[in-house]
Amino acid sequence: MTDTSEVHELLIARLTSRAMLDEEDQEAVRRLSIHLRGYRPHARIVREGDRPNTCGFIVSGFACRTKMTATGERQIVALLMPGDLINLQQIVLPRADHDVQALTSMQVGDIASTHLQELAQDRASIGRALWIDTLIEGSIVRELLLNNGRRDALQRLAHQLCEFAHRLAMSVGPSLSFDLPLTQEQLGDMTAMTGIHVNRTLKKLRDLGIITRTGRTFVINDWQALARQAMFTPNYLHLDAIGAASARAAHDAFSGFGVRWAPGAVLRRTVPAIKNDQA
């Protein structure tokens, strides 16, 4: 097996960004046996119904979680990037309930589920870090549900771009220029619209001068305008929950890119549909 010491450090960095790990915890992680594996674009890493006995940790490249209706309509329910854990939930759940597919060439570190499970149980901080990681991913899915259900095409795309920039800031470093590893059709599968409409909507963002795009490289010309369009607030990413200051610093960079829109400024419904009585 190849040397995976760098992979171990990446994993430790990820875990410490979720919860504080002491020296002993980190040593325990280093003792994990990690098997490096490569995937090509479009490879199915996990298939619905699978019972994998390893848990994948993304070293490089991008993947997505997808679900399909019986008629073949696809929905991307999560985007996975370097540092993300692919099928942590199979530590306790027997079967995968969705597919995971590579979007780009990838390097994935496979860890035996049993080992990870023992580690999580023996070392409370590590278990806590994994737990937090799961919960934050859950929060991101709920935000996607809100985004797709209650915002129009322009806002949806703008919101996804904001989220993408924020999450990339954690794994790669903050930047207003990045490669989006999704085709327009896949972006549509994520935002619940057709690829064609994604195209038209991106053009609108371009015409507004908010973004520039050459191929799959996006440049955010006006972060403030983009965040305003999306009415983006990163609360749901739980940045304040993060143990290590490093990750938080990456996010704070975006505040520097421009003052955010004033949260709560506009409220269309005066009376909430679900009212606000006290218990």
Added chain:
Amino acid sequence: MTDTSEVHELLIARLTSRAMLDEEDQEAVRRLSIHLRGYRPHARIVREGDRPNTCGFIVSGFACRTKMTATGERQIVALLMPGDLINLQQIVLPRADHDVQALTSMQVGDIASTHLQELAQDRASIGRALWIDTLIEGSIVRELLLNNGRRDALQRLAHQLCEFAHRLAMSVGPSLSFDLPLTQEQLGDMTAMTGIHVNRTLKKLRDLGIITRTGRTFVINDWQALARQAMFTPNYLHLDAIGAASARAAHDAFSGFGVRWAPGAVLRRTVPAIKNDQA
């Protein structure tokens, strides 16, 4: 404080439906201090940004998790029913990232987060049960994302009704007749449509003879037809992961209500947008 022994048994029943608990585990649960609390309809049990130090367990009544955009558009991201844990995630995450609101009158058992956390850590089976519970809820959210994003109004509502019947089967017992504790507008907030369109779509289901409705009481006249409309498969509910046979039996009842549609029968796209190469 009132006697909560029944509440303890409800909680134990829930946990054993997620993972096997031995006698010692169950005794440990019984030693938990649970404080019963009542809520009226529309009460906000958790508010986004809150830092609650207790975890709520629903004894009776219904609630929902909601998120809102800055313009006041609401999305219900989860429906909570008796047996569900309200804010388990605040055991490890400091802040709530969404609201929880009572839909009906409710009785909620409050458990100190620290106690629950210690219990989960000291007794592996209980931690496992809680973990599984979280993951199944996550799976349900992903299915809702697929449902809202990739199915039309009729399918969406049919699918929600199927899911509702299945989940009620676990907590209350299987039945083709039940009360839906949601107004049509709230049903719309869940399925990402307007209340008005929910009304029209329910009428269509009624005209098709699939359901009958008097007030908020639904009767499924033809389970098979409803499941076919929705193309419903309950895999995502992870019934096979459930430790206790009792819960599974409740679900099997639905098979008796009629043969399900043949899964995978219809496939519109011959070539998946994300192709199927091997690694």
Added chain:
DNA sequence: CGCTAGGTTGACGCCTTTCAAAGGACGTGG
């Protein structure tokens, strides 16, 4: 017995999809 929340229905309009076709970008093979 009036008030309020919720259900029902119609007309109209728009955002998004569908259908269709053509134009790049890139790799492969001749």
Added chain:
DNA sequence: CCACGTCCTTTGAAAGGCGTCAACCTAGCG
């Protein structure tokens, strides 16, 4: 080095599902 295929992007025109606006009805309740 160019032809050619594949995948992706781009754009137009037409159709349709769902939202919006508006009115009326019903039931429960103080």
